Amino acid sequence: MDGTLSARVMALKEAGRRTGRQVTVRGMVHALRDMGGITFLTLRGSETVLQCVCGEGFDLQGVTEECAVELSGLLRQEARAPGGVELAAEELKILSRPAAPLPVAVSKRKLNLNLDTELALRPVGLRNLRQRSVFRVQEALARAFRETLHQLGFTEIHTPKIVHAGAEGGSNIFRLDYFGRKAFLAQSPQFYKQMMVGAYERVFEIAPVFRAEKHSTARHLNEYTSMDLEMGFLDSFYDLMEVETLFLQKAMALLAEEYAGDVARLELELPDAAAIPTLRFDEAKGLAAERYGYRIRDPYDLEPEEEQSIGRYAKEVLGSDFLFVTHYPSKKRPFYAMDDPSDPKYTLSFDLLFRGMEVTTGGQRIHGYQEQIDKMLARGMHPEEFESYLMIHRAGMPPHGGLGIGLERLTARLCGLDNVRHACLFPRDLSRLEP
Amino acid sequence: MDGTLSARVMALKEAGRRTGRQVTVRGMVHALRDMGGITFLTLRGSETVLQCVCGEGFDLQGVTEECAVELSGLLRQEARAPGGVELAAEELKILSRPAAPLPVAVSKRKLNLNLDTELALRPVGLRNLRQRSVFRVQEALARAFRETLHQLGFTEIHTPKIVHAGAEGGSNIFRLDYFGRKAFLAQSPQFYKQMMVGAYERVFEIAPVFRAEKHSTARHLNEYTSMDLEMGFLDSFYDLMEVETLFLQKAMALLAEEYAGDVARLELELPDAAAIPTLRFDEAKGLAAERYGYRIRDPYDLEPEEEQSIGRYAKEVLGSDFLFVTHYPSKKRPFYAMDDPSDPKYTLSFDLLFRGMEVTTGGQRIHGYQEQIDKMLARGMHPEEFESYLMIHRAGMPPHGGLGIGLERLTARLCGLDNVRHACLFPRDLSRLEP
Missing domain, CATH: 3.30.930.10 (Bira Bifunctional Protein; Domain 2)
Structure with missing residues (x-):
């Protein structure tokens, strides 16, 4: 990952402005959807999410939701993706892994927990x-x-x-x-x-x-x-x-x-x-x-x-x-x-x-x-x-x-x-x- | 005092930009110096002070330090005044009066109190x-x-x-x-x-x-x-x-x-x-x-x-x-x-x-x-x-x-x-x- 702190900071947030370019971004793996061959990886950044497409043969060995990763690839316009851009993933590096699956599926649109559970799980539920x-x-x-x-x-x-x-x-x-x-x-x-x-x-x-x-x-x-x-x-x-x-x-x-x-x-x-x-x-x-x-x-x-x-x-x-x-x-x-x-x-x-x-x-x-x-x-x-x-x-x-x-x-x-x-x-x- | 809240807010802070005009400002009487006939009244505002000149015959009856007042007059350039402007006072209205003199002379440049006294008097010492x-x-x-x-x-x-x-x-x-x-x-x-x-x-x-x-x-x-x-x-x-x-x-x-x-x-x-x-x-x-x-x-x-x-x-x-x-x-x-x-x-x-x-x-x-x-x-x-x-x-x-x-x-x-x-x-x- 190149450059100064602020270049790194801006990577995911500013992604939408860099279509047509190679980028390297960091974030948490928010969701993984295997579409048969192609896998959609949703990367969660500080203020936004980025859809990343991992083509057939892309090595996702060991990648699970809530891994911290660094992803490189070509950023391109894609009207169906959130924010209108997606990353064609070329390289993935795992920075850290969870020790256990989350107690709640944070990638769902709504958590739908009762209040007590929501508050007890707040440290991780906020990832929703x-x-x-x-x-x-x-x-x-x-x-x-x-x-x-x-x-x-x-x-x-x-x-x-x-x-x-x-x-x-x-x-x-x-x-x-x-x-x-x-x-x-x-x-x-x-x-x-x-x-x-x-x-x-x-x-x-x-x-x-x-x-x-x-x-x-x-x-x-x-x-x-x-x-x-x-x-x-x-x-x-x-x-x-x-x-x-x-x-x-x-x-x-x-x-x-x-x-x-x-x-x-x-x-x-x-x-x-x-x-x-x-x-x-x-x-x-x-x-x-x-x-x-x-x-x-x-x-x-x-x-x-x-x-x-x-x-x-x-x-x-x-x-x-x-x-x-x-x-x-x-x-x-x-x-x-x-x-x-x-x-x-x-x-x-x-x-x-x-x-x-x-x-x-x-x-x-x-x-x-x-x-x-x-x-x-x-x-x-x-x-x-x-x-x-x-x-x-x-x-x-x-x-x-x-x-x-x-x-x-x-x-x-x-x-x-x-x-x-x-x-x-x-x-x-x-x-x-x-x- | 005319106008909207923000016009009133800005009055004293913006005073320097209004020389040559009639203004009405509010503030606390920070200091009073009788120069024999002429009295210099220092008005304390939220971020600055304004020198106000009260000529001979100006009625300062009942005005003491730490009165809250409203002053009207002509704002003019005066190189010797703090901030380079002063108010030629024409009218003064007392909004409130202290019940007793301050326990410390806040208009002095430095308070020079020992730490215990400074902290005990902090509610009023901050007016320095x-x-x-x-x-x-x-x-x-x-x-x-x-x-x-x-x-x-x-x-x-x-x-x-x-x-x-x-x-x-x-x-x-x-x-x-x-x-x-x-x-x-x-x-x-x-x-x-x-x-x-x-x-x-x-x-x-x-x-x-x-x-x-x-x-x-x-x-x-x-x-x-x-x-x-x-x-x-x-x-x-x-x-x-x-x-x-x-x-x-x-x-x-x-x-x-x-x-x-x-x-x-x-x-x-x-x-x-x-x-x-x-x-x-x-x-x-x-x-x-x-x-x-x-x-x-x-x-x-x-x-x-x-x-x-x-x-x-x-x-x-x-x-x-x-x-x-x-x-x-x-x-x-x-x-x-x-x-x-x-x-x-x-x-x-x-x-x-x-x-x-x-x-x-x-x-x-x-x-x-x-x-x-x-x-x-x-x-x-x-x-x-x-x-x-x-x-x-x-x-x-x-x-x-x-x-x-x-x-x-x-x-x-x-x-x-x-x-x-x-x-x-x-x-x-x-x-x-x-x-």
Whole structure:
């Protein structure tokens, strides 16, 4: 195999552009089909597959699926092959061999495993092309988030996951022994990203967060990847919704342009994020209840079933897969949420519903020191326990707000997966600590 | 303040291009200097500062440092101002006020705090321009890593931090109660990134790792950000060194182009990564010992002091801030490291020293199933405890290897900081759990 690293890197991906030339490519033997004399060998590369034709008499002795091989031959156009090209194999070198057949036939179009088996076999099941495309889509989402924010002047930060207090409160927090002291795993980077606003004005982080929730649902993970941002000098929390809309537009464009193979393989219908409709919390509840003929049980809560109805309303009536729901009730939002001055029962906040499920929570934060102290006291909290956090309010903070997006949940909704675990490489839940 | 979000975002950053025009900008009052009649107000924006001149009679009633303000006026060229422009202030609106003066004068050029105070005051100390530039440099490093790998066809992954077994072994691992089961915090994404090589061929992750080391040094953190990659179809581990060199070249280019203000403020001398010299482990030890006249205490170990001497040798004799040291002793490398077939006392591995300190560890891994089992057994390990990891070796793995870079340590070396804690937003160490 000739040339520099990047020449080798590009070999398989760029193969389509080199028809009529001799090439040498490396990859895993994804599938072998003996057609009587001729054998079709599908070579799996990092982002694509290449059909290789091994003519009669070609030595395939010892070659099995999941061998790592190097293949040389003439690359030619072939309309019936995936990607429109195939390799007429002339020479094959085995670089490594499996020790045993795979526990699952990864070359099938769909694996069709039950969830437990899929997750237990994930280290090898990802060799299935559809499976791996899910996490390529996930990559596109993270890239789009970063690239959008970078263009808007946000700075990337890395904040600690071992913390001395939880940002979200409550009991769903993992405890840790930290050299004999009690510590916790961060439920969100909330305090830290707010601290950074005074210095960098706009910051973001993509990192794991940890929630010790003791219930098992199709939409929760005990560890997930949170895409967080926080920005200063808001006019209002609608600015945050504008940023999120820009991100979603960028994501769909990136998927259509650079991840078209994955999108096609998963048969995804990319949602339109050109203009996302907005309804107030109470308004959305009322409209969905009226249209679908049910009674609102709790005017201050939004159950998953109600989110589904509101999502259905957004699709059927407003023609959108996305819906911003604004002005969540104050008692359902954390102590740092800014109340709506015109009706303090509600907050200057929003969720983004995507196909009937919450994928983002955001809102404006309290920036005034005394206002923050007062709200903490009214909730029976002890401000002295939050000294380093309140340091920034005392020092002066611009009007600011932020949001957090669950990357796995967004991926699952986009890919039409019915359980968020399908969209997490190695999910952590009540019963799952490995692989 | 008129216009769309992006118009508002760009206001201060783009100010330099709008001289001769009326502008409205927002920012924090970084400094106020009363020159007798005229007052210079330094406005701090997300990436830059703007000098604003408030003439006699301008109402600055109630304006203090760390007020969030909106300023309107004529932007004009002024050679003596930072960036060559200044704002002739005409109107000022206070958006928010601090509740108390800052505990530290952030508008000074250098804070000159001792380490403990610096870290305790970090939430506000970062408003100092030099302090915040350190983490802008850090952002550039992470961006360069991602952009380099993205161009080379690597896929970004997110792997769990709560794990059932440590990848690096030993006792320096944090323990966790996971719903009544024993769990750990990941010391590295090693097993997971290897698992992904069979599916994606090339993967990377930038994420926190956790080391419960009980000693306190200027080069260790108990939680740090690891930039990890793993790639399949290596010719040899020298391919990994080529990838790292490409990353460092990209990083220096990005810093020079897009982070020039931060580089200048920190007075950084960017190292040359055009061609990084390489020495074998035993060779490097011998050459440094000979040149600096000391005896080698342990032929199989590399103490921090010896790393410094080797780094000095690299600078004085080879003219490089960087040095790849290859072929580390087998007994100092983990069980998955591939031994050198020509001398199994050593491994096909490397470290990167940067100005005399290790900032990267990498190498080729064992890909053969039986070879991996044999090495585990020879070390007294129990392969049955690593079932999901060994699943990939059994299923077939290409020759592969990878590396891990400590982001904070790399930042600290680049910025000439004598303690890695200076290059971590919120360090975790034996005595520090907050802020």
